Amino acid sequence: MVLARNPERITDQQEIIRLGGSRLSPGITTPATGFRVGKFCLRCQKASGCEGWIPRIVLQEESDEGYNRSVNLVKGVYPTGQMYDSDAGGRTDWVRGGRNREIYMIIDQEVSQQSYRSEQEHCDDIRHACELTLKAMDRVVRDAMGRLAAEVRRLKSFQTKREAIRKAKGLLIECCPHDVLKRIVGETILADGTVTGTYEQKMADLYRNTAKKSQLRDSEGWHTFDVSDTEYRPWFSSCRGYDMGNHDYRKIALPLKIRRKETPPSTESLITLD
Numbered sequence: 001m002v003l004a005r006n007p008e009r010i011t012d013q014q015e016i017i018r019l020g021g022s023r024l025s026p027g028i029t030t031p032a033t034g035f036r037v038g039k040f041c042l043r044c045q046k047a048s049g050c051e052g053w054i055p056r057i058v059l060q061e062e063s064d065e066g067y068n069r070s071v072n073l074v075k076g077v078y079p080t081g082q083m084y085d086s087d088a089g090g091r092t093d094w095v096r097g098g099r100n101r102e103i104y105m106i107i108d109q110e111v112s113q114q115s116y117r118s119e120q121e122h123c124d125d126i127r128h129a130c131e132l133t134l135k136a137m138d139r140v141v142r143d144a145m146g147r148l149a150a151e152v153r154r155l156k157s158f159q160t161k162r163e164a165i166r167k168a169k170g171l172l173i174e175c176c177p178h179d180v181l182k183r184i185v186g187e188t189i190l191a192d193g194t195v196t197g198t199y200e201q202k203m204a205d206l207y208r209n210t211a212k213k214s215q216l217r218d219s220e221g222w223h224t225f226d227v228s229d230t231e232y233r234p235w236f237s238s239c240r241g242y243d244m245g246n247h248d249y250r251k252i253a254l255p256l257k258i259r260r261k262e263t264p265p266s267t268e269s270l271i272t273l274d
Helices: 013-018 109-132 134-155 161-175 179-188 197-219
Strands: 008-010 027-029 039-046 053-061 070-073 076-079 082-085 090-093 102-107 247-253
Touching: 013 070, 027 109, 039 161, 053 134, 053 161, 070 109, 082 102, 102 109, 109 134, 109 197, 134 161, 134 179, 134 197, 161 179, 179 197
Parallel strands: 008 070, 102 247
Antiparallel strands: 027 070, 039 053, 076 102, 082 090
């Protein structure tokens, strides 16, 4: 299983709804599921021909980044399931019958391309979150294994089992590139070398919560595509295919911050460990 590298361009609006989006969403990127935290253990054995102990760090299973989907709608006209209610002063759920006209949103090429860029940002964010957490710990374990092996070659063995385990744990902590990872390793490896079950839970939570920061792009308006308050009425010569009697056509506008030419946050500045 792999994370989405790029959004899929689709014409099936129902696919967005199946993935948990709304009819007003020009795109959606789902969270990672089915991921696996890497597993490792600390082992210690008596050195042959002496009283010392030899520690080892064993990478039992590398992490798996998991799987997600990212899609965006191509240029087109799509139903929203809403209508404009003058009595309510805005959009409400569409009710079939009478003179009620369902709002159809018009996604032009510019909006479709911006939606693609928006979902690409989510893809990049989630993959970066994985690199900072699950993949970072894979690298930590491999680096610590190499350093410990070199230390054993130099010293041959350690006087006590506790000293040997302490050295292995210390190298794991030293190899961690961030204080958050150092803290997790320090808290979840016991003095006897046992890697407790809370390690897996803490790392899974860290991955999820770090990736979740990508949602700030939505809540802070970078990905907010608005439905126009004004009905779109094309000139007669270009209105072929429009059913003005039954449908209320509205254009989708670019997010306000994009229209203002503001610069969205980079993945590296947004997706960080804390």
